[in-house]
Amino acid sequence: MKAMFLAFVATGVIAVAADYGLHRAGFSAADQTSGSNVRLD
Amino acid sequence: MPLRHLLALFLTGFLATQAIGQDTPEADAAIPRAETGGASTLEDILRRQQGLPVDDEFRQVFGDEDAPPGAAAPQLSPLGGQSDSDLWRALRFDKADITTQARGPATNVLVQDSGMTWLQFREGPLAKYGAWLLGGTLVALALFYLLRGRIRIDGEKTGRKLLRFGGIERFGHWILAGSFIVLGITGLISLFGRTVLIPAFGKESFATLAIGSKWVHNNVSWAFMLGLVMVIIMWTVHNIPNRHDLKWLAVGGGLFSKDIHPPARKFNAGQKMIFWGVVVLGVSISVSGLSLLFPFQMPMFAKTFAILNDLGLPQMVGFGALPTDLAPHQEMQLSQAWHAIVAFLFMAMILAHIYLGSVGMEGAFDAMGDGHVEEQWAKEHHGLWVKEMEERAAATSGKAPATPAE
Numbered sequence: 001m002k003a004m005f006l007a008f009v010a011t012g013v014i015a016v017a018a019d020y021g022l023h024r025a026g027f028s029a030a031d032q033t034s035g036s037n038v039r040l041d
Numbered sequence: 042m043p044l045r046h047l048l049a050l051f052l053t054g055f056l057a058t059q060a061i062g063q064d065t066p067e068a069d070a071a072i073p074r075a076e077t078g079g080a081s082t083l084e085d086i087l088r089r090q091q092g093l094p095v096d097d098e099f100r101q102v103f104g105d106e107d108a109p110p111g112a113a114a115p116q117l118s119p120l121g122g123q124s125d126s127d128l129w130r131a132l133r134f135d136k137a138d139i140t141t142q143a144r145g146p147a148t149n150v151l152v153q154d155s156g157m158t159w160l161q162f163r164e165g166p167l168a169k170y171g172a173w174l175l176g177g178t179l180v181a182l183a184l185f186y187l188l189r190g191r192i193r194i195d196g197e198k199t200g201r202k203l204l205r206f207g208g209i210e211r212f213g214h215w216i217l218a219g220s221f222i223v224l225g226i227t228g229l230i231s232l233f234g235r236t237v238l239i240p241a242f243g244k245e246s247f248a249t250l251a252i253g254s255k256w257v258h259n260n261v262s263w264a265f266m267l268g269l270v271m272v273i274i275m276w277t278v279h280n281i282p283n284r285h286d287l288k289w290l291a292v293g294g295g296l297f298s299k300d301i302h303p304p305a306r307k308f309n310a311g312q313k314m315i316f317w318g319v320v321v322l323g324v325s326i327s328v329s330g331l332s333l334l335f336p337f338q339m340p341m342f343a344k345t346f347a348i349l350n351d352l353g354l355p356q357m358v359g360f361g362a363l364p365t366d367l368a369p370h371q372e373m374q375l376s377q378a379w380h381a382i383v384a385f386l387f388m389a390m391i392l393a394h395i396y397l398g399s400v401g402m403e404g405a406f407d408a409m410g411d412g413h414v415e416e417q418w419a420k421e422h423h424g425l426w427v428k429e430m431e432e433r434a435a436a437t438s439g440k441a442p443a444t445p446a447e
Contacts, residue, residue, distance in 0.1 A: 001410055003208045007215035007268075011223070014267065015260035027335070033145035 146337035147369035159374035171385040178389040192402040202413035217268025227254040269323045279307040286310035302421040322387040329380040340372035
């Protein structure tokens, strides 16, 4: 069962890393569809 | 005062007469389109109101024959004496050369009219038939369980174990399976939010759930794609069809009767069908999912439709040529629809796989649990694979094949 639990943990790690990485790379919808003149926060 | 009353009476009477005059669709419907100056006829409008398809090809034709000649025309329209019908036509059908300060893709498309069709499809047939498919699959599996019961190991258990899947194989399977279940649940939350979850839990609760589901769905998708690549690399060679598959299929894999165990190598014909189903549907759902993850950046339907048209496939089944001139939003709508259709087929197939890999068959879960299976189970379901393992063990130890490796 070790491989199964390891896979589940890896899935979570990949999800967090994907979110962080895509934001860092400027792939968020906000980055893609608005400019510096738009205040989103 | 009486004058005002008289005027009101007159106006009411006049408007009523006008309304009665207009309420003769049979008469007006017969008017050909040319007689309305190229505009929509009453029949068009009535068909649109009834949700029937309206052929608006004629509205996309540029060049207004009724346009007044420039020099002689009064300066009435934004383009002066020139008719501006073509300008509005170009905007309406996304043919105008639009320049915009807004950043981002698809911002230069001012009008697209396929949103309502997509919404009605998503909330109507997609949700309805998708729910029926999943519900029907669950009912069929429950019936199968009631009629056949759990598929037991027929022979005497040996107590000896065979390593069926190594650690990396199980890791690849579970990263694919775990992410698939999460994606399936969060996808259903997104699809059935407005129709099922909001009425049940309220908008506040659903808002939190929807935001969480969206985050999970978008980001867990990468784990799914990694798992998909892993199983394709690891198992494709074992899933190439062979002659034993025909024997397996001829007896239904022995699933419907006791003591029938057709020969199979590492994967039997049923598992091969699941594997190739996962590959085809998995790749398709990944591509459409990427198209949705990066909006407007990966349009794929216009190109796909063009290829299909060239092959003549849609024409062969009576669809006629598929549209190849799609607005960016139409590409996204088609991606979402396709993503969901594939997802429903995928979920129905995987429900059957989960059933047979857990409660449906004794000893099956061990293969993906700790990786070791009962030798008797392996002989009954993968007899040729057991022989291969015995021969390999014998070749390694230099002895005749006797007992499989523990």
